[in-house]
Amino acid sequence: MSTPNSPRLLHYVDALREAVSQEMERDARVFVFGLDVDDHRGIQGSTLGLQEEFGAKRVFTTPLSEDAMTGVAIGAAMAGLRPIHVHIRMDFLMLAMNQLINIAAKAHYMYGGAVKVPLVVRSMIGKSWGQGAQHSQGLYGMFMHVPGLKVVAPSNAYDAKGCMIAAIRDDNPVIFVEHRLLYPTEAYVPEELFAVPSGRARRCAKGNDITLVGISNMVLECLRAHELVAEAGVQAEVIDPIWLAPLDIDTIIESVNRTGRLLVADNAWTNCGASAEILARVSESPKTLRGVQMARLGFAATTCPPSPLLEQEYYPNPARIAAQIHQMVRPGETGWTPDAARAALAYQLQFRGPF
Amino acid sequence: MSTPNSPRLLHYVDALREAVSQEMERDARVFVFGLDVDDHRGIQGSTLGLQEEFGAKRVFTTPLSEDAMTGVAIGAAMAGLRPIHVHIRMDFLMLAMNQLINIAAKAHYMYGGAVKVPLVVRSMIGKSWGQGAQHSQGLYGMFMHVPGLKVVAPSNAYDAKGCMIAAIRDDNPVIFVEHRLLYPTEAYVPEELFAVPSGRARRCAKGNDITLVGISNMVLECLRAHELVAEAGVQAEVIDPIWLAPLDIDTIIESVNRTGRLLVADNAWTNCGASAEILARVSESPKTLRGVQMARLGFAATTCPPSPLLEQEYYPNPARIAAQIHQMVRPGETGWTPDAARAALAYQLQFRGPF
Amino acid sequence: MGAAARAEVSIVPEVLPADLASIYRKLRLIRRTEEEIARVYPSDQIKSPVHLSIGQESVPVGVCDVLRPDDVISTTYRGHAAYLAKGGDLNAMIAELYGKETGCARGRGGSMHLIDMKQYILGGSAVVGTTIPVAVGYALALQREGQGRVVAAFFGDGATEEGVFHESLNFAALHRLPVLFVCENNFYAIHEPLEKRWSSRQLCERVRTYGIPAWQVADGNVLEIRRLAGEAIGPLRTGAGGPAFLECQVYRWREHVGPQEDYESGYRERSELEPWQERDQVRLLGDQLGAAERAGIDAEIESVLAAAFQFAETSKFPAAPDLFQNVYAE
Amino acid sequence: MGAAARAEVSIVPEVLPADLASIYRKLRLIRRTEEEIARVYPSDQIKSPVHLSIGQESVPVGVCDVLRPDDVISTTYRGHAAYLAKGGDLNAMIAELYGKETGCARGRGGSMHLIDMKQYILGGSAVVGTTIPVAVGYALALQREGQGRVVAAFFGDGATEEGVFHESLNFAALHRLPVLFVCENNFYAIHEPLEKRWSSRQLCERVRTYGIPAWQVADGNVLEIRRLAGEAIGPLRTGAGGPAFLECQVYRWREHVGPQEDYESGYRERSELEPWQERDQVRLLGDQLGAAERAGIDAEIESVLAAAFQFAETSKFPAAPDLFQNVYAE
Numbered sequence A, B: 001m002s003t004p005n006s007p008r009l010l011h012y013v014d015a016l017r018e019a020v021s022q023e024m025e026r027d028a029r030v031f032v033f034g035l036d037v038d039d040h041r042g043i044q045g046s047t048l049g050l051q052e053e054f055g056a057k058r059v060f061t062t063p064l065s066e067d068a069m070t071g072v073a074i075g076a077a078m079a080g081l082r083p084i085h086v087h088i089r090m091d092f093l094m095l096a097m098n099q100l101i102n103i104a105a106k107a108h109y110m111y112g113g114a115v116k117v118p119l120v121v122r123s124m125i126g127k128s129w130g131q132g133a134q135h136s137q138g139l140y141g142m143f144m145h146v147p148g149l150k151v152v153a154p155s156n157a158y159d160a161k162g163c164m165i166a167a168i169r170d171d172n173p174v175i176f177v178e179h180r181l182l183y184p185t186e187a188y189v190p191e192e193l194f195a196v197p198s199g200r201a202r203r204c205a206k207g208n209d210i211t212l213v214g215i216s217n218m219v220l221e222c223l224r225a226h227e228l229v230a231e232a233g234v235q236a237e238v239i240d241p242i243w244l245a246p247l248d249i250d251t252i253i254e255s256v257n258r259t260g261r262l263l264v265a266d267n268a269w270t271n272c273g274a275s276a277e278i279l280a281r282v283s284e285s286p287k288t289l290r291g292v293q294m295a296r297l298g299f300a301a302t303t304c305p306p307s308p309l310l311e312q313e314y315y316p317n318p319a320r321i322a323a324q325i326h327q328m329v330r331p332g333e334t335g336w337t338p339d340a341a342r343a344a345l346a347y348q349l350q351f352r353g354p355f
Numbered sequence C, D: 001m002g003a004a005a006r007a008e009v010s011i012v013p014e015v016l017p018a019d020l021a022s023i024y025r026k027l028r029l030i031r032r033t034e035e036e037i038a039r040v041y042p043s044d045q046i047k048s049p050v051h052l053s054i055g056q057e058s059v060p061v062g063v064c065d066v067l068r069p070d071d072v073i074s075t076t077y078r079g080h081a082a083y084l085a086k087g088g089d090l091n092a093m094i095a096e097l098y099g100k101e102t103g104c105a106r107g108r109g110g111s112m113h114l115i116d117m118k119q120y121i122l123g124g125s126a127v128v129g130t131t132i133p134v135a136v137g138y139a140l141a142l143q144r145e146g147q148g149r150v151v152a153a154f155f156g157d158g159a160t161e162e163g164v165f166h167e168s169l170n171f172a173a174l175h176r177l178p179v180l181f182v183c184e185n186n187f188y189a190i191h192e193p194l195e196k197r198w199s200s201r202q203l204c205e206r207v208r209t210y211g212i213p214a215w216q217v218a219d220g221n222v223l224e225i226r227r228l229a230g231e232a233i234g235p236l237r238t239g240a241g242g243p244a245f246l247e248c249q250v251y252r253w254r255e256h257v258g259p260q261e262d263y264e265s266g267y268r269e270r271s272e273l274e275p276w277q278e279r280d281q282v283r284l285l286g287d288q289l290g291a292a293e294r295a296g297i298d299a300e301i302e303s304v305l306a307a308a309f310q311f312a313e314t315s316k317f318p319a320a321p322d323l324f325q326n327v328y329a330e
Ligand SMILES: Cc1ncc(C[n+]2csc(CCOP(=O)(O)OP(=O)(O)O)c2C)c(N)n1
Pocket: A035, A064, A066, A088, A092, A095, C078, C126, C127, C128, C129, C155, C156, C157, C158, C159, C160, C186, C188, C189, C190, C256
C-alpha cells in the first residue's frame, strides 16, 4: 500500500490531466489525440488546456473514424511515438477492436519482437442519467482475454495519476479504463511524477470476515458496503486490483485464505468478465485453501436501461453488496439488509484514495 | 443425451450445409451471405451448392465490408428475414463488433421489444499449418460476455446440424462457432430436421474421477485424453456444453459433485474466457459441494505462433490434458504422462458424435 | 420579409396549399415539441440526454413528406425530428424521454433510441453511423419484397467519416437497393467543425463515384428538400433504381446535447446562426398560410403537446422486477 | 516481340541503363523466389499459407525503386514481392516461411507477416486492410520528424472495400501526411471478381474527392509505375504535399493462396491471363538488357536463392520453451 507523500488533494480528472501533461513535458514523443480532446469541454476536463500547453501537433481531435485512428495510433507507436488515444465512451472501442485485438495486442509477438506498440487507449464508462444501452458498458473483460494487452482501471485520483504515468511509459498497448463517476472524486496526489506499475493490487480496507474485490468505481461502492456491514459487526476486507491485466491474484488469495470468503463486485457483466477470472484463478490456485465461499456482483445480465428504477436495479450498489456480504458471513440470519437511510447516506461518505 | 434415429454418417461440413439447405427450403425468409459463400470452395464446402439450389438472391457474396455487412444482416433481420452471415475466420468478427455488441445484442431490449434480430453469425476457428496470429483465435468469450447474444460451438456433425437449425429458428442473434478441424469429422446425423436447442449440455463419456469439460474441438481432445487416462485406471467424465450462452451449468455441477474435480479444456485463451466462466459458476453455486479441485487448459497466454514446435506448445492436446487429469486425480504419483506412442495414436481414434 | 420569403419558397409548383399546411404543421410540431423539452428539462423529469434538432426540422419533414406510410426511416440519437416527421407517436416519444413504461421503447431506450415500428421508424442509435447499414439491410428486405417501399436513412455529417458509411454506399449501390441516404450536414460533430474532420467538402462528388445520384441543398429549404427527395425516390420504387443521396446543409441552433444555446462557449459564433434564423423554415412556411389556418394549427399543436407531456408525467415507470424482460426474444 | 517491348518500355527517358538492370534484378529475384517457393511447397517444409505475387511484381518494384532506404513501406499477407522490392532480407524471409528462429519474425509471423524494420518494412497482416491506417500513423510520425521520409502503403483491391481505407484517406489528406497509397488491383479478392464487390470502377475519382491526386496504371508497366510513383512522391518529401494515390492494375497468375494455377476451377479463364503474360514485366525488362548482363544477374539470383533456402533449411526451429517470449515488451 502506497502512502501519499503530499498533502495535496486532487480530483481524479485533474490527476489524469496532470499525469499526461507532466509526461508530455518530460517526453516529447508523447501525444494525445481523439475526438474532442481539444474542445472547450476537454473530455470532461481531463484534456483541458493540453492543446494550449503543447500545441496542435501534439494534442488534436480526429474525424469520427475509430477504426483508422486506432491504426494510426499503432503506426505512430511503431515509429517510436507514444500516443494516447482518447475515447469518451468505452462502448466506442467496439469500432476499434480489429486494430486493438488483431494488431496492437499481437504486433510485438507476431513480428518476433521487431516492433513495440507503446500505446495508451483511454476510455470512459458512463453511468446514470439515461446513458442507456450504448454509453454505459464496461467492456474491459474483452481486453483482459487477449494476451499482449494490459488493462488498468484506477479507482481514485492517486492511481489515476500513477497508472497513467505507468501506462504512458509502458512499451505495450494499455487499455486505460476510467469511470465517469470517479472524475469528481478526490485523493491525495503527489505533485511529482510517480508510477503505479502493473502487477500490484492494493488493500483498501482491512477485515477478516470476507474479501471484497471491487473494480474501478466499484471500489467505492465496496468501501461504502464495508461501512454498512461494519454496523452489523462484519469486517470486510476491500481489495482494489488496480491493474486487471496482468492481475495480481496473490494479494487476493492471501486475503481469501484469511477470510474464507470472496465477493467480487464488478463494473461490468459477470459472464466471462473480470469477476469470472478472479473467481477462476482463486478456485484453481493450489495456494488457495479449500472451501472458500465465493460470489460475484456485476451489471445485471441485461442491456442497460435508462429508466430510473430499472437502472437502479441494474447496478450493484452498497446496499446490495452489503446484503450479499451479510448473507455470506452470517448465512443463519437471512434477509438482512442495511438500514435504507444509512444506505442512502453511504453516498455521502468521502473516500480519499490512495486507499 | 440424444440418441441418433438414423444410421447415416455425415461429415460436420455436410451437416452444416444440410441444415442450412433444409431450413432454406422450409423457410423462404432464410438467406445466406458473406464473403465467398458462392465460390467453388464454398467456405470449405459448407455452403457449396446452395446458390445453385436457392439462387443468387438468397445466397450471395459481399464486398470486404464486415462492419456494414453485419449491419445489413441486422437490418434485414429486423425487417423479418432470417440472415445467416458467414465469416471464414472468427478473427474477422473483430471488424463486426460494433454492430454485434452495440446493436444486435441490444436491439430487442433497447427498443422495448419492438424488434427482433433473428441472425446467425457463422465463423470458423482456424488451426495449424501456420494459420498464425490472426487466423486462429477463438474469441467467443467476448460474445458470452454480452447479454442478448447466444453462443454455440457444436463439436460434432450431429450437433452441427441440430444447433444450426436451432440457431436459424432462434429469434435472437446467435454466434455460431465452428472449428476448422471438425469439418472432416463424422457423426450419425438424422436426415430429417431436428433442433439441438440451447440450455442443455451433453455427457459424452462417463467417469467418476474427474469432470472434464471440453469446448468445440476440445471435446475431441478430451475424449482422446479420456482414453489415455483410462489406461492408468482413471475414469474421466467428459461434458460438452454445446451452447455456451446460455450455459447449462447444472449438468456440469451435477458431475462435479460426483467427481470432486473439474478440468475445463478450452479452444481459447483462459483469461476471461469460457473456462473462467465455468469455474466461476461452479465455484459460486450453492449447489456445488465444497472442496472441488479445479483447473483450466486453453491456448497458451501468447499470440498464436506458426512455427511448429511453438504451435504444438500453444495448444492443449490429449497428452497434456491427460497429464493434467492424472495430476489432479493421483497427486501422489507426480510426473505421469501418457506413453508418447499412445498419445500420438490417440489422433487415430474415431469419435462419432453425438456423444 | 414575409413577401420575400414567400417568393422564395413558392417557386416549387407541385406544392398544393394543403401540402403547405401539413408541412408547416410538422415543422411546427417538431419545433414546439423540442422547445417544450428544453423548457421542461431543468425540472429533471426527462432522464435522458437530449440532442435537439431545433433549426434542422426541414430535412426530415421535407423527406418524409414524400414517403408512404409503409416506407421506412432510420434515425440517430438526434432523432426527435425524424421520428415526428414520419408520424411517430408523440405521447410515446415524450414518455420515453421520461423513462416511462408507456414510452415508445418502454423506457428501455431513452431519447437516443426512439422507435415506432408501426410507423416504420427504425430505432435510433447512440453510436454514430451504426444505423446506416441497418437501414441498408432493411432496404435489402424491401427489395426482395418488391412492393416499391423505400428506406430513408438520416445521419449527420460526422457519420460520413465512419468507414461503415462507405461500405454501406458501395453495397447499396452494388445491389441497387431502394434507400435514400440523407446527410444532415450541420457543419459540426459536437464542437468540432468540418475543417478539422473533412479533408474536402466534396461529399456529393464522392458519393457519385459509387454510381449513386447525389444532390445538395445548401439552405435548408424544406420545399427544395421535398422536391429533390421526391425526384430521388421515384426511381427507387420501381425496383430498378439504385440508392440515392441527399446532402442537406442545416444548422443546429442549440448545444450538441442539452436544452440550451452555446454561442458563448467559444467554438462558434452567434453570427453563424443568424442567416439560418433568417431563413427559418418554420416561420417561412407559417408565413405562407392564412393567419386563421396557422393559428388553428398552432393551437392544435399546443393541445397535443400539453396532452403528451401530461401523458408522460402520469405514466408509470417500469418496475424494478421487469428489468429482465426482453433480454432475449422468445 | 523483344523490339516492340523495348520500344514500349523505353519511352520513359529518365531510366538509365543501370536503373534498368537493378529493376530487372528485383523483378527477377521476386519471380524466381516465388517460383522456388512454389516448387518447394509440396515438400511441406514451408509451414505457412503462401500468397504469391507472381505476375504482380512490377508494382512494388516500380514504387520502391523511387524510395529512399529510410522510407517506409507497409504490406499485406501477399507481401513477398514488396518485402523483396524494398530490400528485405531474403534469407530471413525464407527462414520465416520455414518457421525458423532465423526468420524475419523469428518464426512467430509466417508468410503473411513478413517484417524487416532495418529496411523499414512494416509487418504484413492477414486481416485485409488493417495495415493501411498503420501506415498512415507511421507517416504521421515521419511528418513530425520532418526529414522528408515517406511511407508507401501497398494493399489490394479488396482492401478498398473496407471502411478503414476511407477513414485512412480522409485522415491522411486532412493532415497532408507523406503517404503514397498503392492499390494493387488484380481484379479479384480470392475468387470474387470486382463486379461482385464494387458498385463502380471509379476508384481514382473517388480518391480525388478527398483532395488526393490519383493515377491509374492499367497495364502493370513497371517503368510507368516507377515514373508516376516518383512524380507522386516528390511533393510528399517537402512536408507540404499531402498523400497521393496510385491504382496499379495487375494480374495474379497463381491461385489466391498456395503454389498452383487455378484456371480450371471455374471462376476465371486462362484467356484473362494471356495478355498479362504477353506484357510480363520480368521478361520485357530482361529483354532490354544485354545477354551477358542478364545472364549474370540471373546466375547471381540463383545462387542467392539457393543459399537462402539452404539457410532456411539448416536453421533451427524456435524451441517450445521460447513460446512465451515477446508476449509483452519489456
Ligand atoms: C462512433 C462514435 N464516435 C463518437 C461518438 C461521440 N459523439 C456523439 S454525437 C457525435 C457527433 C456526431 O456528429 P454528426 O454525425 O455530424 O451529428 P450531429 O450531432 O451533428 O447531428 C459524436 C462524435 C459516438 N456517439 N459514436
